[in-house]
Amino acid sequence: MKKLISVSAFALLASTLGAQAQDGGSACLITKTDTNPFFVKMREGAAAKAEELGMTLNSYAGKVDGDNESQVAAIETCIANGADGILITASSTSAIVPSVQQARDAGILVIALDTPLDPIEAADMTFATDNFLAGELIGKWAAAKLGDAAADARVAFLDLDVSQPTVGVLRDQGFMQGFGIDLGDPNKWGDESDSRIVGHDVTQGNEEGGRKAMENLLATDPMINVVYTINEPAAAGAYEALKAIGRENDVLVVSVDGGCPGVQNVADGVIGATSQQYPLLMASKGIEAIAAFAKDGTKPEATEGKNFFDTGVKLVTDQPVEGVDSISVEEGKSLCWG
Numbered sequence: 001m002k003k004l005i006s007v008s009a010f011a012l013l014a015s016t017l018g019a020q021a022q023d024g025g026s027a028c029l030i031t032k033t034d035t036n037p038f039f040v041k042m043r044e045g046a047a048a049k050a051e052e053l054g055m056t057l058n059s060y061a062g063k064v065d066g067d068n069e070s071q072v073a074a075i076e077t078c079i080a081n082g083a084d085g086i087l088i089t090a091s092s093t094s095a096i097v098p099s100v101q102q103a104r105d106a107g108i109l110v111i112a113l114d115t116p117l118d119p120i121e122a123a124d125m126t127f128a129t130d131n132f133l134a135g136e137l138i139g140k141w142a143a144a145k146l147g148d149a150a151a152d153a154r155v156a157f158l159d160l161d162v163s164q165p166t167v168g169v170l171r172d173q174g175f176m177q178g179f180g181i182d183l184g185d186p187n188k189w190g191d192e193s194d195s196r197i198v199g200h201d202v203t204q205g206n207e208e209g210g211r212k213a214m215e216n217l218l219a220t221d222p223m224i225n226v227v228y229t230i231n232e233p234a235a236a237g238a239y240e241a242l243k244a245i246g247r248e249n250d251v252l253v254v255s256v257d258g259g260c261p262g263v264q265n266v267a268d269g270v271i272g273a274t275s276q277q278y279p280l281l282m283a284s285k286g287i288e289a290i291a292a293f294a295k296d297g298t299k300p301e302a303t304e305g306k307n308f309f310d311t312g313v314k315l316v317t318d319q320p321v322e323g324v325d326s327i328s329v330e331e332g333k334s335l336c337w338g
């Protein structure tokens with residue numbers, strides 16, 4: 001039985017009613033922001049499934065990526081409202097853990113979407129892309145695309161945030177493994193000794209951040225010829241910085257997301273290849289899990305051989321390489337979001 005706790009602040013952030021109050025249980029969706037198309041698609045998936053199952057859904061979001069305080073306030077509100085379950089894409093994967101534990105202590109099922117908590121066991125389950133595999137696919141593709149020239153590559157890493165959230169670390173390290181770079185400690189980036197690495201900078205996962213980070217790294221080494229990006233908005237920003245110095249056609253840019261604008265950027269040559277993930281599926285599966293938990297206490301199980309529920313990933317490119325499975329841009333467009 002859930003225990004209600006007192007909270008000092010309610011709704012310190014924007015809240016929207018995703019599905020009207022019904023009798024099939026209640027859920028909260030807490031995303032990093034409410035503007036990124038990835039999270040917009042999550043809200044759509046959660047709202048549609050909640051309506052189908054007769055559940056109440058309340059959605060919340062941080063003001064910007066990295067806004068842990070608003071996410072903490074949202075969890076407190078969900079606890080006070082007696083929600084059956086919480087779906088969360090955490091901005092700070094370790095700082096949010098005490099609040100998540102507070103919710104679980106109150107008898108609420110907590111599922112991390114997209115971004116695993118640190119440690120991953122802090123949530124009851126994680127529904128996500130295999131983010132390491134997503135990075136590994138674009139790393140393998142980039143190495144195969146360069147061929148022998150990969151041995152002399154100059155690689156820039158456009159990461160998410162200095163706090164190194166798990167999703168950013170997994171993609172970054174996956175890329176390195178796919179490209180053939182020794183990882184050092186796989187739980188963090190920045191400790192590698194491979195001389196091909198020009199450097200790491202952070203983007204906050206948006207286009208402006210991507211542009212600034214690319215400019216910073218080009219100032220370090222103007223001969224960069226491979227760019228890993230945490231997501232497609234960051235890739236678009238990197239492309240603008242490269243275009244400004246006339247290098248947009250001789251630098252290989254790879255990314256992760258699979259949103260419709262990003263897939264179009266693959267078609268237009270802005271991005272060479274991207275790993276496509278499926279946010280609507282993450283959210284709809286999460287709502288189904290909360291409905292099952294509300295009915296009889298059943299908790300979701302991980303995909304066999306993994307410590308999370310894998311919602312799948314596919315490499316999208318019109319330049320397939322031997323040894324790396326991929327789908328075409330046209331196939332990617334049929335599956336894209338945003």
